[in-house]
Amino acid sequence: MTLSGAVVVVTGGASGIGAALARRFAAEGARAVVVADLDAAGAEAVAGGLDCPVRLGVGLDVADEEQVAALAARVAEQLGPIDLYCSNAGVAGSPGLGTDQDWARAFGVNVLAHLYVARHVVPAMVARGSGHLLITASAAGLLAEADLAAYSVTKHGSVALAEWLAIQHAEAGVGFSCLCPQAVNTPMLARAPGESTTRAAGAALEPEQVCDSVIEALAAGRFLILPHAAVHEYERQRAADRDRWLSGVRRLRARARGASTATD
Ligand SMILES: NC(=O)c1ccc[n+]([C@@H]2O[C@H](COP(=O)([O-])OP(=O)(O)OC[C@H]3O[C@@H](n4cnc5c(N)ncnc54)[C@H](O)[C@@H]3O)[C@@H](O)[C@H]2O)c1
Numbered sequence: 001m002t003l004s005g006a007v008v009v010v011t012g013g014a015s016g017i018g019a020a021l022a023r024r025f026a027a028e029g030a031r032a033v034v035v036a037d038l039d040a041a042g043a044e045a046v047a048g049g050l051d052c053p054v055r056l057g058v059g060l061d062v063a064d065e066e067q068v069a070a071l072a073a074r075v076a077e078q079l080g081p082i083d084l085y086c087s088n089a090g091v092a093g094s095p096g097l098g099t100d101q102d103w104a105r106a107f108g109v110n111v112l113a114h115l116y117v118a119r120h121v122v123p124a125m126v127a128r129g130s131g132h133l134l135i136t137a138s139a140a141g142l143l144a145e146a147d148l149a150a151y152s153v154t155k156h157g158s159v160a161l162a163e164w165l166a167i168q169h170a171e172a173g174v175g176f177s178c179l180c181p182q183a184v185n186t187p188m189l190a191r192a193p194g195e196s197t198t199r200a201a202g203a204a205l206e207p208e209q210v211c212d213s214v215i216e217a218l219a220a221g222r223f224l225i226l227p228h229a230a231v232h233e234y235e236r237q238r239a240a241d242r243d244r245w246l247s248g249v250r251r252l253r254a255r256a257r258g259a260s261t262a263t264d
Pocket residue numbers: 011012013014015016017018036037038039042060061062063088089090091092109136137138139180181182183184185186187188189
């Protein structure tokens with residue numbers, strides 16, 4: 001897909017990876033960038049700083065189907081067909097097994113939000129034979145998040161849904177990509193506890209480095225976007241010997257806990 005002249009929507013755009021993507025799409029020549037976030041003021045602030053002909057910051061709860069449908073209709077009516085929709089908003093949730101409330105929130109934001117986009121944005125793309133949906137999942141959706149059960153499970157769900165959509169609409173001229181980074185220096189990572197296994201798994205990338213991978217993958221029309229190249233090798237190891245891979249993750253988790261105790 002080409003970004004020059006494109007109409008783009010980025011959810012979770014008030015912060016971290018979403019804010020960096022919005023800035024990068026504007027810099028790549030998008031005609032209109034819509035920054036949507038639960039944090040409406042934050043979305044407006046990011047949109048206000050964009051350098052592109054049309055920029056819009058809006059409040060949106062991605063886990064509310066009516067709001068997703070209303071935004072899709074508003075953008076199509078006011079700005080034209082959506083060329084690129086980045087379903088990027090995500091929540092990490094609580095450590096451990098979590099409460100039912102944690103699971104409902106994680107499922108709503110990390111899985112159902114993408115379903116609502118599939119229902120209310122993708123059909124128009126399929127009808128006109130063009131457009132691209134980028135779903136931000138996580139390396140946790142390919143491997144595991146050793147600390148956060150709801151995050152690990154729901155990110156697997158988001159990868160599965162992205163794959164399902166890509167299979168379903170292969171002939172339609174619509175593109176699908178699934179972004180699966182490991183640690184990225186954003187407020188979400190900053191909120192993670194000291195003993196975070198994700199933090200211990202390797203150096204965090206900057207959001208702008210993630211954007212480089214996204215731009216390259218969009219130009220190539222590639223589905224899987226892995227800003228951390230090592231994730232590909234971890235996936236291979238996981239498929240080759242699941243017990244060995246699980247032992248490795250347990251060791252990493254123990255190291256993360258040990259390192260945290262040592263610095264407390
Ligand atoms: N930071 C990382 O290490 C990392 C690694 C892998 C994947 N990810 C994924 O990248 C995406 C962006 O995360 P980030 O690191 O930039 O986090 P972040 O916390 O900096 O930004 C997430 C944004 O999503 C918004 N949001 C949360 N719930 C929402 C809702 N219901 N409706 C609309 N917006 C909502 C928040 O207000 C926030 O602005 C997430 O899907 C996250 O799971 C992050």
